[in-house]
Amino acid sequence: MAEVILKEVTKKFGNFVAVNKINLEVKDGEFVVLVGPSGCGKTTTLRMIAGLEEVTEGEIYIGGKLVNDVPPKDRDIAMVFQNYALYPHMDVYNNMAFGLKLRKVPKKEIDRRVREVAKMLGIEDKLRAKPRELSGGQRQRVALGRAIVRNPKVFLFDEPLSNLDAKLRVRMRAELAELHQRLKTTSIYVTHDQVEAMTLGHRIAVMNAGVILQYADPQSIYNNPTNMFVAGFIGSPPMNFLRARVTESDGKLYVENPGLKLLIPEEKATPEVRSYLGREVVFGIRPEDIRTTEMVPEPAPETTFTARVRVRELLGDELIVYADCADQEIIAKLDPHVHVNVGDEVTFVAMMEHMHLFDPETEKAII
């Protein structure tokens, strides 16, 4: 077990900067998820930690040791690949034993460890099967087993669940979480799936365009995104962003645009917000923080606005509504029992205690 520290790490491919001066600290035993859209540099970052890509600038430490020039085999890490990368000519047993054999672990010990891990993962009856005879989920387990059996300092996961079907993915996600509870090995996990990130990570690093935009625990990332990208990337459907102005009447602050005028609650009306008075801002509010008067019969004053429903998606346990408020689209995640029809002019209630404001130029959060 070990901590992993990245200091000002940069990776360039020719002139293209894939990863730009990132700093990351993963504590001993922590499960950290790197999340972001395709091409944001998350996989490159993971591959640099693995030693599969050279670091252009900066330093990577594993267990307090600078590993920039240490080959992958000497970093004492294990990696699970997206396509599993099982050795097709070896059976399950040898796939798992390969790393131990190369490290000259005694045969008896190898046998003991392989069987123990196989049992833990429920593949003990598949030890003599070749990878092609296994299902996707079983292959995934073998790939995990190959990593676990080595008992490395750090686990690296490169989108390990993205090749599985939806149902299996949910199950393996839970199993991964359970496995980490049990092994407590430092883990770094790359995914573009925000649900995986939210459920697995102790901390999440949201990346875009080669930089880490926010690094915090899942709840903070969700409740207090530090910029518009993080706010829009985490959460589904994404947060609503509406152009508005900060205005004042009777000493109270409002967000206002042609379609709505909503009171900024007192605890949110900080001096920073006040400094934007009269200026344009981006008003952010999550779809689940928008209700209807049917759900909130007595809304707080100055928290309602009307919008015309354009699309209605009933997902069983929730109702997603796309509505037009003046010329801007607003998405609401509602109780499925609410009576809303396409074309209706509906009065919505904004839960303003959960509102966000962003600077339209820097895209950084104001509150």
Added chain:
Amino acid sequence: MRKNIGAKTIAILAALIWAIPFVGIVMTALRPSQEVLYGWWKPPFHFSFKNLVGAWTHPTASLSVGLRNSVQVAIGATLLPTFVASLMAYGLGRLRFRGRGPLLMLIGLLLALPQQMIAWPLFREMYAMGLLNSLTGLVLAHSAWGLPWMVFFLRGYIETLPVELEEAARIDGAGRFKTFLYVIFPLMLPALASVMVLQFTWVWNDFFMALILIFDPNKMVITQQIPLLRGQYHVDWGLLSAGALITMSVPLLVFVFLQRYFVRGLIGGAVK
């Protein structure tokens, strides 16, 4: 469906036409020359192994000796370049180094070189190294000549193997060479089988290089001995055909044994 039948008919016809000379050789080898003189299909049919035995134990050009030499040369000139080419192909397929492009181009150019062009330089170099008139020399010459196409063929195959396998091996604790040995090499077996069948057949059938490098009757390979079976005053077609039959039987056997892998290697990356 109809198109299929047409294609099959053409294929069978082509195969028959291709087989006619082979049938002729079998007929000539196994029947007395008087019989064959008036046409292959004219009865009576009397089969005997006289010609085969005659070729095998010929006093001046015994095919048993030629066969032994050919087997040595063909095996050596197959295994050696296959091993070297697999290493080269791995390097050229996977490592990124300065001059890789030009090197590949050079190898491509070597493929276009006609064998006759290297006859004289080859003779001189072998003479200088004292390898003239030796089976080792012939093995080396064939190995060198076979390397470019083998490298090309194997490199193409290696590029179809997923890179993640190698990365997994590197993380598991293997260096470059062990990765090659334990992961890449075993996965290349179908391609290696194809390469070996083709190279073996070409080396076996070669006449030209042997003609340049070997002139001691005891070291001659089997293809060099067939013409010696002609006889001085008349052409003994029966003996010649028997010699040809013995000669072609070996690559046929090799193909039959490795056919399974051979076909798999040729369709290589197509089936994953």
